[in-house]
Amino acid sequence: IQKRWRGYYVRKYIHNYYALKKYLEAISVNNEIVRNELQEYAEMKENEDKRKDLEKKEKEKKYQARKMHYLLSTDQIAGIYNSPFRKSPDPMELLLRKSKPLSHRRQQIKSPFAYELHDWPTCRRPPTFSTAQLLPPIGGQKPQGPFRDTAEVLRQRYKPLEPTLRVAASINSPLEKAREEMKKEEWRNRIHDNEFLPFSLYHKNEKYDPSIRRSGKYGQETYGIKHFREVQPKKWVTDK
Secondary structure, three states: OHHHHHHHHHHHHHOOHHHHHHHHHHHHHHHHHHHHHHHHHHHHHHHHHHHHHHHHHHHHHHHHHHHOHHHOOOOOOOOOOOOOOOOOOOHHHHHHHHOOOOOOOOOOOOOOOOOOHHHOOOOOOOOOOOOOOOOOOOOOOOOOOOOOOHHHHHHHHOOOOOOOHHHHOOOOOHHHHHHHHHHHHHHHOOOOOOOOOOHHHHOOOOOOOOOOOOOOOOOOOOEOOOEOOOOOHHHOOOOO
16 A cells, blocks of 8 residues: 555656656747747847948948049040940949048148247246347338337336345245254254274273172182072082
């Protein structure tokens, strides 16, 4: 009974044949839909690339036609694309007729009145006026009105700076300047007049003065020089 029940339960809930078959059919349908969409997208992408290539080629052809517009046929002489031995002119000839000639790039002419910044006159470097004789005006008559000479106006405009006493004088008083100079001199000079000598030369001629502790009649202690451990044999337990 248990064997039959396990077989029934597994076939119905775990390994259901009809449910698995239905699942596989749904997967196949979904795969077909995705495959069709991918195919349509690939065709659309290919058509778009072809259209872009055609537009690029057409643009290049129009540019070449504008560039070679001088090869167009005239009423007297036929062009190289319009041979008299052909029944109809070449398509390039028709394109040359429709297109306009390519215009040349205009060169930027520098204005004679454009001055550089470093050439401008300043208060320290006044302008240099040309001493060459100017050409007379076309009319030969002086313009009516109270006009001054051009050279005089330029001299007045670019004359060197003449600062006033308040501008030319320093902000600090002479007393503060003297104090500042004194502080700099004290900082610059040395504190004492003892000449600095190396250690070997400084103590060369000096006599060594021993201390009271080491100059006694009992001699020099060994503690601190030969050993750093205090030895007291009286306190030893054994003779070692």
